[in-house]
Amino acid sequence: MPNYRYNMPEYERRNNCGSHPQTVPHRHYQQSCGGARETVVTVQSSCEPVRNSCEVPRRECRETMEMSCAVSDDYDAIAGMPLAMAYVPWQKWRKIYDAEKALCQGTIFEELDKPFRGVGGVC
Amino acid sequence: MADNRPCRRDLMNRINTASFAVDDVKLFLDTHPCDTEALEYFHEFQRIRKAALKEYSRYYGPLTIDTADVDECDRWNWINDPWPWQEGGC
Amino acid sequence: MWNYEKRLQYPVKITQTNPKMAQVIISQFGGPDGELAASMRYLSQRYTMPYKEVTGILTDIGTEELAHMEMVCVIVHQLTRDLTPEELKASGFDKYYVDHTLALWPQAASGAPWTATYFQSKGDPITDLHEDLAAEQKARTTYENILRLINDPEVADPIRFLREREIVHYQRFGESLRIVQDRLDSKNFYAFNPEFDIRDSGKCCK
Numbered sequence: 001m002p003n004y005r006y007n008m009p010e011y012e013r014r015n016n017c018g019s020h021p022q023t024v025p026h027r028h029y030q031q032s033c034g035g036a037r038e039t040v041v042t043v044q045s046s047c048e049p050v051r052n053s054c055e056v057p058r059r060e061c062r063e064t065m066e067m068s069c070a071v072s073d074d075y076d077a078i079a080g081m082p083l084a085m086a087y088v089p090w091q092k093w094r095k096i097y098d099a100e101k102a103l104c105q106g107t108i109f110e111e112l113d114k115p116f117r118g119v120g121g122v123c
Numbered sequence: 124m125a126d127n128r129p130c131r132r133d134l135m136n137r138i139n140t141a142s143f144a145v146d147d148v149k150l151f152l153d154t155h156p157c158d159t160e161a162l163e164y165f166h167e168f169q170r171i172r173k174a175a176l177k178e179y180s181r182y183y184g185p186l187t188i189d190t191a192d193v194d195e196c197d198r199w200n201w202i203n204d205p206w207p208w209q210e211g212g213c
Numbered sequence: 214m215w216n217y218e219k220r221l222q223y224p225v226k227i228t229q230t231n232p233k234m235a236q237v238i239i240s241q242f243g244g245p246d247g248e249l250a251a252s253m254r255y256l257s258q259r260y261t262m263p264y265k266e267v268t269g270i271l272t273d274i275g276t277e278e279l280a281h282m283e284m285v286c287v288i289v290h291q292l293t294r295d296l297t298p299e300e301l302k303a304s305g306f307d308k309y310y311v312d313h314t315l316a317l318w319p320q321a322a323s324g325a326p327w328t329a330t331y332f333q334s335k336g337d338p339i340t341d342l343h344e345d346l347a348a349e350q351k352a353r354t355t356y357e358n359i360l361r362l363i364n365d366p367e368v369a370d371p372i373r374f375l376r377e378r379e380i381v382h383y384q385r386f387g388e389s390l391r392i393v394q395d396r397l398d399s400k401n402f403y404a405f406n407p408e409f410d411i412r413d414s415g416k417c418c419k
Binding site: 082084085086087088089090091103105106107109112113114115116118 | 223343346356357360361373374375376377378380381383384386387388390391394399400402403
Binding site: 135146147149185189207 | 225
């Protein structure tokens with residue numbers, strides 16, 4: 001049954017089958033069909049079809065798989081960095097504001113100047 | 124009153140501006156200790172800041188304990204108003 | 214040790230009182246993501262940090278947060294200066310006034326008192342820096358929430374400044390984390406805690 005878990009965010013869509021949330025279960029989701037608990041096989045590659053004991057229409061999956069594989073491969077700006085760690089890019093000394101402007105903006109660095117543009121209140 | 128002393132507001136603006144430049148480059152230098160351009164920037168604004176603090180103290184009383192020059196004054200003026208949150212403070 | 218300068222890092226000049234706004238803004242003094250918590254967090258973490266660049270950042274940002282705490286207190290003070298009993302009752306600020314008059318006391322907007330439970334100092338560089346990155350984002354979000362509630366540009370101006378500083382601090386903590394990573398084995402950043410273990414003892418199986 002489709003529920004909120006089928007709504008996959010963009011990053012998963014890139015690496016997973018199924019822009020249609022109802023066709024393919026999330027690869028790690030323990031799915032129960034008709035009351036019995038069945039485990040979805042976890043796939044190695046993002047483009048292999050997922051097997052489970054519930055009937056899943058495959059054609060739609062393969063089409064969306066090919067589309068998302070074509071788009072998603074090689075997209076990782078920090079590919080190659082060790083896993084299980086966070087990385088903030090290293091800043092270089094450049095684009096320095098004039099000192100008076102810097103005080104007004106809250107930083108001497110133009111590249112760190114990120115004003116709030118939210119609705120309501122005062123800018 | 125007619126005098127040649129610099130405008131207090133202008134001096135305070137110069138101190139705030141130079142000090143903020145020092146504050147921000149200081150953090151950059153903590154993580155980039157060998158960056159020569161940042162070091163030059165620091166030296167320039169540190170110089171401006173020190174000179175402005177000294178000048179301010181001469182005419183308007185000290186903003187730091189290091190610029191509190193008791194010899195030039197017959198009382199302890201560090202405690203004088205305005206404090207930063209008061210009228211006329213910054 | 215610490216010196217004091219008789220000026221604010223950025224000027225605060227508020228001419229119109231507003232105790233309702235003061236009640237909200239006080240969260241950046243004594244609230245969970247406020248400047249006092251930030252300062253105590255960084256100043257506490259620095260004693261056992263084994264990398265001098267990171268010790269420098271924790272010291273300098275921890276000190277700057279005290280200056281920001283001062284700015285927040287000045288904002289709250291100027292928003293509540295010389296209030297009359299009628300104004301206090303009408304605004305709901307009477308609940309704070311009864312216990313503190315118009316003095317500053319570190320609490321959140323909810324009235325919850327400041328507590329060290331608002332921060333962690335875990336004694337592991339990777340852990341502490343992630344705590345610090347999160348803290349800066351939480352503070353930024355809080356300032357944005359405040360900006361949405363404000364109508365007075367004299368109040369918005371220093372708040373905007375304080376928000377921008379959080380973004381800069383985030384970048385510096387991010388660089389500090391990169392420095393820590395550089396000093397550890399990238400095949401396993403978690404093999405040991407450089408603040409406590411002397412090295413990867415090799416006792417455990419790989």
